[in-house]
Each structure stands twice: as structure tokens, then as C-alpha cells.
Amino acid sequence: TxxxxxxPQFLSIQEGENLTVYCNSSSVxxxxxxxxxxxxxxxxxxxxxxxxxxxxxLKRLTFQFGDARKDSSLxxxxxxxxxxxxxxxxxxxxxxxxxFGTGTRLQVFP
Amino acid sequence: xxxxSQHPSRVICKSGTSVKIECRSLDFQATTMFWYRQFxxxxxxxxxxxxxxxxxxxxxxxxxxxxxxxxxxxxxSTLTVxxxxxxxxxxxxxxxxxxxxxxxxxxxxxxxQLSVL
Numbered sequence: 001t002x003x004x005x006x007x008p009q010f011l012s013i014q015e016g017e018n019l020t021v022y023c024n025s026s027s028v029x030x031x032x033x034x035x036x037x038x039x040x041x042x043x044x045x046x047x048x049x050x051x052x053x054x055x056x057x058l059k060r061l062t063f064q065f066g067d068a069r070k071d072s073s074l075x076x077x078x079x080x081x082x083x084x085x086x087x088x089x090x091x092x093x094x095x096x097x098x099x100f101g102t103g104t105r106l107q108v109f110p
Numbered sequence: 111x112x113x114x115s116q117h118p119s120r121v122i123c124k125s126g127t128s129v130k131i132e133c134r135s136l137d138f139q140a141t142t143m144f145w146y147r148q149f150x151x152x153x154x155x156x157x158x159x160x161x162x163x164x165x166x167x168x169x170x171x172x173x174x175x176x177x178x179x180x181x182x183x184x185x186x187s188t189l190t191v192x193x194x195x196x197x198x199x200x201x202x203x204x205x206x207x208x209x210x211x212x213x214x215x216x217x218x219x220x221x222x223q224l225s226v227l
């Protein structure tokens with residue numbers, strides 16, 4: 001059973017548009033991470049958030065951890081074709097074991 | 111950063127054969143490693159936690175006799191898919207934590223694409 005639900009599942013947009021991906025759970029996580037994965041490769045870590053309400057920015061990407069540490073969002077400003085990929089949130093409960101979200105597949109067209 | 115090497119990257123085998131996948135932490139020691147399975151266009155599903163010197167811990171629904179895990183040293187964990195069948199075809203990924211990197215300490219291998227004919 002997936003404990004982390006991501007929405008939307010698929011997203012297809014034009015270059016320059018903004019988008020937000022959501023990651024929701026009924027469980028409280030000690031930390032939450034966001035990854036991006038290309039086909040045939042392992043996931044690449046984008047960011048880790050650990051404090052409720054925390055906001056982190058990585059160039060055009062803004063990540064937020066919910067106040068209750070049950071949900072998170074990823075906002076991309078002015079999306080580019082290079083942002084295309086599978087975006088995964090993943091949570092942990094004070095251990096090294098990660099539980100991955102259901103994933104959001106993003107396609108950005110030029 | 112730390113490097114996790116996974117081998118082979120791709121394997122094609124006949125139904126009924128066994129396939130071994132290796133996961134190595136190249137410049138750090140890992141008492142724990144994690145094995146994930148990923149179906150096409152889907153997320154990663156945790157299969158088991160590999161523990162150095164002891165038995166692996168399997169997630170619910172994962173067959174222990176089907177997916178044999180061995181963690182004989184602090185830098186190597188192996189996953190053997192026994193008597194593979196076409197439904198075992200999938201992308202398998204390992205990861206290992208390096209405690210020197212704080213919260214961002216989990217490093218992933220590049221994955222193994224298994225195709226069973």
C-alpha cells in the first residue's frame with residue numbers, strides 16, 4: 001500500500017508554464033525528500049525537508065513541507081523541456097528506509 | 111559524494127534461470143542497503159532491507175524464497191531473482207545510506223533492467 005499519494009499523476013505542459021505537484025499522506029514523516037528520475041536511471045535527490053512549514057528553493061523549483069509534516073508540494077516556475085521526468089516524493093520515519101510516493105510524470109513541450 | 115555501484119545495468123534471461131544483481135558502496139561502508147522494484151512508468155516499491163551479517167527484512171507481499179538477499183560484507187549486497195519468470199521483469203534499484211551526509215545520506219544505484227523471456 002502506497003502511503004504517499006502524489007497528484008497529478010501526469011502533467012503535460014508548454015515551456016514557460018508554471019506547475020505544482022502535491023504529495024499527501026495521512027502519516028507524519030520525520031523528513032521528506034523529492035527526487036527526479038530519468039528513464040533507465042536511478043532517482044536523483046533534489047531536496048530534503050525536515051521542519052514543518054519549511055520552504056526551500058532550488059533555482060526555479062520551490063519545495064514546501066506542510067506544517068503537520070504530512071504533505072509537501074513542489075512548484076516549478078517557467079518550466080523548461082529539461083524539467084521533463086518522473087518526480088517522486090519520499091518520506092522516512094526516523095530511519096534510513098524511504099517510502100516513495102506514487103509519482104508524477106511531467107512532460108514539458110518546447 | 112558517495113557512490114553506489116549496481117551491476118549489471120541490464121540483463122536478459124530465459125524463464126526458469128536465476129539472476130544475481132550486485133549493489134556496492136564504493137567509498138563507504140553500509141550496514142544497511144535497500145532494494146526497490148519499479149514497473150514501467152510507476153514509482154519505486156520497497157522490496158526489502160538488507161542487513162549486513164543478518165537476515166534481510168522483507169516488505170509485506172515480497173516472497174523471500176523468490177528474491178534472495180545476501181549482505182555478506184559492509185560494501186556489498188546481492189539480490190538473486192530465483193527461477194525468474196516474465197512477471198519478474200522489472201527495473202530493480204538499490205540504495206545505501208552514508209551517515210556522513212546528514213539528512214541527504216541515501217545514495218542510489220543506477221538500476222538493473224531485468225527482462226525475462
